Amino acid sequence: MTHANSAPEEDRPTKPALMRGLRRRCPNCGEGMLFDGYLKVKDTCPVCHEELHHHRADDGPAYLxxxxxxxxxxxxxxxxxxxxxxxxxxxxxxxxxxxxxxxxYLLPRLKGMIVGIQWARRMHGFGGTS
Known part of the structure; x- marks a missing residue:
């Protein structure tokens, strides 16, 4: 149910964000590098300035x-x-x-995929209302 006062949020398709994450790119623009090193996610995208510090990948990439x-x-x-x-x-x-x-080979790609899914689904502070 949608409320009369709530504005619809901009759609974030999951598949493109997932694919960008697998390529270790920013889930928003697909241009900026997602990682600063091997596994450390950058706080913001250097290209589109999307905040990426909200991610909570934790043990998911290692498990996958x-x-x-x-x-x-x-x-x-x-x-x-x-x-x-x-x-x-x-x-x-x-x-x-x-x-x-x-x-x-797989660990950083799967971590990027999980960050991309979290971004697309607006999880853990990604795209929350201010």
Whole structure:
């Protein structure tokens, strides 16, 4: 229900914000870099000056990273073992390197995605009324 005195808020589509976050860009403009370093979200976008300090990504990106990497590597481990039967030490070494590389690649992208979703849904102070 909408109230007679409430003004409709500007629509923020979730999918573009999510995709911008996956690219580690500002969820508002898609131009400015979202991170200052590897995982620290900038307080404001350098291009559109959107405030980004409201985010509350917390443990969500790490949980999603573990979930994805474990499923991917479980599938890869099964296929490699069934078809190639490598030496266990070689397989463990290759899978460990792959695990670390995937985690380092996915973690900032998934954090950007979560910040983008929070921005689009106006969660945790993003776009609240003053």
């Amino acid at each position: 990273t573990i979930l994805l990497v474990a499923h991917i590597l479980g599938f890869v481990m099964h296929i490699v073992w069934v078809h190639l039967r490598p030496d266990p030490f070689v397989m463990a070494t290759v899978l460990t390197i792959l695990c670390v590389a995937l985690c380092l």
